[in-house]
Amino acid sequence: MGSLSRRTLLAAGAGSLTACGSNTGRGGGSSGPRLSHWYHQYGEAGTERAVQRYAAAFGKAHVTVQWRPGNYDQQTAAALLTDSGPDVFEVNGPTLDQIQGGQVADLTGLLAGVRDDFNPAVLAPKTHDGRVWAIPQVIDTQLLYYRKSLLADAGVEPPTTLDALVDAARALTDSRTKGLFLGNDGGAGVLGGTPLYAAGLRLVTDDGEVGFDDPEAARTLGKLHRLYADKSLLLGAPADWSDPSAFLQGLTAMQWSGLWALPRVTEELGDDFGVLPFPRDGGHGRPSVPVGAYGAAVSTRSAHRAVAEEYVKWLWVEHTDYQQDFALSYGFHIPARRSLAEKAARLRKGPAADVVRFTTDHGYAQPLLWTPAAQTAYQDALSRIIRHGASPEGELRSVVRKVSAELARVRNAGKPKKTS
Template sequence: MKRNKFLAVCASVAVATLALSACSSAAPDSSPSKGKEVTFWGTWSGDQQRQAQEMIDLYNGSQDVYHVTYQAQEIVEQKLLTAMAGGDVPDVVLWDRNQTALYAGKGVLHDLTDLVAKDSVDTSQFYEQAVLEMTHDDKLFGLPLTVDNRSIFYNKTLFEEAGLTPPTTWDELATTASALTVWDGSSLKQAGFSLDDAGLFNIWCYQAGCDLLSEDGTTTAFNSPAGLSVLTFWDQLLNQDKVYKLGFGDGTDPFAEGKLAMKYDGPWAISTYNKVEGLDYGVVEPPTGPNGDKGAGMGGFGLIIPEGAKNVDGAWDFMTWWSTQPENGVKFGEIAGWIPANVEAANNSFFVDDEHYGGLIATMEFAKVRPIVAGYSDVEGLALIPQLQKFLSGESSAETALSTAQSEGDALLSKAAAGR
């Protein structure tokens, strides 16, 4: 309807019924007050955004003081820095926890120490490593929301047919993977174990009893006999036992197709594999290394408040509602499949009694985060992983790969420490 026609209709109704207000083009909102606005940023979109929105709706419906609105951002860290320069930051942000120490050091994040003290929030209710990842200079800059790790996913059908049980040591891993590998001449038909991700070196390093960085965090430490033992074992699996071939199943998921007996994977894969018809799989904690060391990496998301947020109280209320109340952690697990960083919630029967989540929860007991040192993410992404990929593809020896990664990594740490 055009504007002039709209006004004409309203005028005629007013004369006839004295109800001009009923034709107002901006009728008053009769719904109850939404509360003070809390702007929530995160990288989750699509299904993940819809899952998070369910929790947001629960929170908004649980009280009428605050109202949370989620806004998806492609690169939330970059967008946050831009927003700070313009003086218009969100109130709360969901992001990968390993970003916290880096941005806390830049003065981007609000120190939560006083809020924790005021409300007597017990941070020991979270996995200790997750809290550590959101701590900088002995100050807390965020609350952990979810945790994850990589554990061994194995095809139960293939194991039962071969009369095997999941491996608990590196030696058993090699033997079991070999027994479950099937070649037809030069063609790999069934792989015993996947070795397609050099980024999982940290897991193997922990299992081998080696350190990624020196004790003071100023230099790399993976170029060591223990670090070399990891690459030696990879070489055995890949080139001697031939339990895997790089590029196997490219463009497909060989585990879902029943062509891969074992792999490292995390909680994000469970909902997908549970939908695969005929796939019977289990999840167990990673095998121990040569000296009996356990090792697994911990990742996950956390919630932070940016410096300059307009509604700190609302952000804090929302953060604590979601992360410190175990029932809300379990609820989100039921909705989205993520493991809560709240220990009580993670040990709820929903997780521990599940044949898939149970193995991941067991691994959480010894999983630890990557080094919380400025520049380490670059060490891994720009120095270590590229050299490990060269090793796996046969372009470099183990010694050369680790030595080169060490020199490049040390330079990156030095640059980060100097603030350049």
């Protein structure tokens, strides 16, 4: 969803969900100071009532839940600069600017003794300089759905390499059905960095440099244009990639979508489907699984910061029953803690278990240093490569220059200014 949903967040990698309403809920019987807790507007029925129920059970403060429609990230960023903002807030990041600007509290101590139990792929983008700035809540991920019967009829094996995916999509395309659906834009919006990770590359290296300044990147992205040129891609579907309708209606034999679609696909197709990570490419490649997670952060402007941090620990570290409930009772997500994911009954068999394994073994999240400016430069180039057959080498040279400059700007922003 991006600022409105975990689905858009992943598509940025990465539309939005329907509204749940906009109410507030306060811990009725609680004593102590008053805290405000902001959430973005979820689409799953029951989610808002659930977080109100959690807040009401916290005995050390009156916690008011605010369900925030609209551009949540923009609202939050502005509110953090004032004294009227939230004490606790849900966040995609936080952003490096918020961390370096001292707007969010260091929550590293809240994970003492359990840090290793949190999925490292979603904890990484909430970590800077070894410190944790938000506590992940649940994991959302994307995956490749394929129709077993259609592949069997065409004599096609489930693809485990990018070349095999291109060949399979071509073989599965006929007058009624396209081989693959990556979104109505051909995949540029949703895939993001996923093909680069499948090639054994990264968006940003550990030392903050461009992670795809490599000839392998151009070779991999060029293969995505082959899908478009072969006319194997479904384009102009009634609903975009986040909705499994095209897959369920037989408009496509394979579709890239999200974990949230799995219950509906299971209900309508039974066992006539399977799931896969994005297939590896090249000699150093590996399967690639994009993941994202909203987290809980604490504003440093909170008048009751210590209690706010205690509340976050109580809710997202200690109360494993609430964490399980939030992940699986209102939608379909993976708990951020690996021990909870392993024992959740709904995640222990069939495609759901496969997704948990894929996420554990091959999950990656957008790095903290990957800014909107870097994302826009890369995604625009990817669109030109896929849809227009632009030179991958030329496009990537331009992107590498732009992203290098952006990464240098971000790194330098965090350094203290020299005084004369």
